[in-house]
Amino acid sequence: MTATLENTATEAGAAVGVVPSFEVTLRVRRFNPESTHGEESYWDEYTITAHGTDRVLDALHKIKWEHDGSLTFRRSCAHGVCGSDAVRINGRNRLACKTLLKDVNPDKPIVVEPIKGLPVVKDLVVDMEPFFASYREIMPFLITTGNEPTKERIQSAEDRARFDDTTKCILCAACTSSCPVFWTDGQYFGPAAIVNAHRFIFDSRDEGAQQRLEILNDKEGVWRCRTTFNCTEACPRGIEVTKAIQEVKRAMITRAF
Amino acid sequence: MAYGTAAVAKVDSPRSPYVRRKTTRGNYELYSWIFMRASGVVLVVLIFGHLFVNLMVGEGVHAIDFAFVAGKWANPLWGVWDLLMLWLAMIHGTNGVRTIINDYAQRDLTRGVLKSLLYTAFVVVVVVGTLVIFTFDPCPPNAPEELLASFCTA
Numbered sequence: 001m002t003a004t005l006e007n008t009a010t011e012a013g014a015a016v017g018v019v020p021s022f023e024v025t026l027r028v029r030r031f032n033p034e035s036t037h038g039e040e041s042y043w044d045e046y047t048i049t050a051h052g053t054d055r056v057l058d059a060l061h062k063i064k065w066e067h068d069g070s071l072t073f074r075r076s077c078a079h080g081v082c083g084s085d086a087v088r089i090n091g092r093n094r095l096a097c098k099t100l101l102k103d104v105n106p107d108k109p110i111v112v113e114p115i116k117g118l119p120v121v122k123d124l125v126v127d128m129e130p131f132f133a134s135y136r137e138i139m140p141f142l143i144t145t146g147n148e149p150t151k152e153r154i155q156s157a158e159d160r161a162r163f164d165d166t167t168k169c170i171l172c173a174a175c176t177s178s179c180p181v182f183w184t185d186g187q188y189f190g191p192a193a194i195v196n197a198h199r200f201i202f203d204s205r206d207e208g209a210q211q212r213l214e215i216l217n218d219k220e221g222v223w224r225c226r227t228t229f230n231c232t233e234a235c236p237r238g239i240e241v242t243k244a245i246q247e248v249k250r251a252m253i254t255r256a257f
Numbered sequence: 258m259a260y261g262t263a264a265v266a267k268v269d270s271p272r273s274p275y276v277r278r279k280t281t282r283g284n285y286e287l288y289s290w291i292f293m294r295a296s297g298v299v300l301v302v303l304i305f306g307h308l309f310v311n312l313m314v315g316e317g318v319h320a321i322d323f324a325f326v327a328g329k330w331a332n333p334l335w336g337v338w339d340l341l342m343l344w345l346a347m348i349h350g351t352n353g354v355r356t357i358i359n360d361y362a363q364r365d366l367t368r369g370v371l372k373s374l375l376y377t378a379f380v381v382v383v384v385v386g387t388l389v390i391f392t393f394d395p396c397p398p399n400a401p402e403e404l405l406a407s408f409c410t411a
Contacts, residue, residue, distance in 0.1 A: 219283075
């Protein structure tokens with residue numbers, strides 16, 4: 001007993017500053033119509049050695065760079081800012097670059113799938129076009145009338161705080177592709193489009209609120225939200241997405257009556 | 258490909274040609290959303306009032322027979338109460354199932370079939386129910402007297 005303890009102590013002493021490493025298995029949903037698998041998607045398992053500080057993205061990198069170069073996924077900044085690498089990890093939409101392996105139970109195989117509801121192009125890469133089409137529809141830009149001011153458009157801190165939460169969106173599609181209503185036929189505008197409309201509707205400098213409310217007062221607009229809170233749970237930026245959607249609903253009701 | 262006549266081999270766009278099927282703006286969904294909430298609150302009052310009067314007041318559930326219903330509908334308040342309950346419950350329920358069909362039916366054909374079944378059921382129930390409430394005869398001729406309400410024999 002004593003010896004064991006001493007051994008552990010010496011090992012720990014020698015390993016100061018060294019990050020512990022462990023074996024982890026990733027179960028990745030693959031899709032490649034040009035392969036022998038054709039239009040069928042299939043699962044591949046990879047076991048790699050990872051460190052305690054590694055994220056799921058690091059594991060995917062390791063697979064692509066050292067095991068299977070054909071694995072395809074999107075990533076740009078790799079630090080949770082660009083929103084390229086939203087994937088479904090163990091059934092939840094997350095950014096691969098913001099999810100530590102140790103947080104998603106590396107004792108069992110970690111399941112990595114493309115986000116749902118958007119057409120898969122290859123492996124973890126989905127076609128984001130339906131998502132961005134909805135985003136474009138809500139006119140995500142400042143709309144004003146009259147002459148442009150010679151200086152900046154002044155806004156009070158309170159007015160800025162009104163829509164602060166929804167300015168954080170990075171358009172990763174984690175929310176929209178977690179929404180069961182969006183999964184059905186992809187016609188629903190989706191949480192992300194509504195969040196970005198909210199960002200301008202409640203901006204005191206913007207004058208296009210009426211137009212945006214009109215656009216979202218569609219059969220496929222805010223009224224299809226069932227408040228399941230999947231979007232709020234999925235958002236890697238912690239935006240209160242469902243709340244934003246309800247605020248847009250309220251703005252529409254006060255506009256109508 | 259479907260255009261056939263093009264002489265040059267056409268390369269498909271790698272992106273899905275995504276378009277919103279059609280713009281369906283209007284206040285219809287807004288009003289239906291508000292109706293669901295408002296009718297829900299009213300229905301809670303109507304249904305629990307109905308249950309209380311039918312099942313708990315006086316002899317409770319044992320008092321319910323033809324005469325009990327006839328006596329109730331002789332009072333215009335209960336006629337209006339039941340009519341309101343029927344209409345609100347049917348519109349509220351049908352609208353709820355309509356949204357469920359919209360959310361879960363993936364093909365247009367499935368959606369169409371389910372919705373036509375739903376609307377048919379709605380029309381049948383509402384028309385028959387309304388007819389009964391309005392044309393109800395509490396004292397049908399040649400009926401055995403012990404089944405009728407007390408005011409029929411008086």
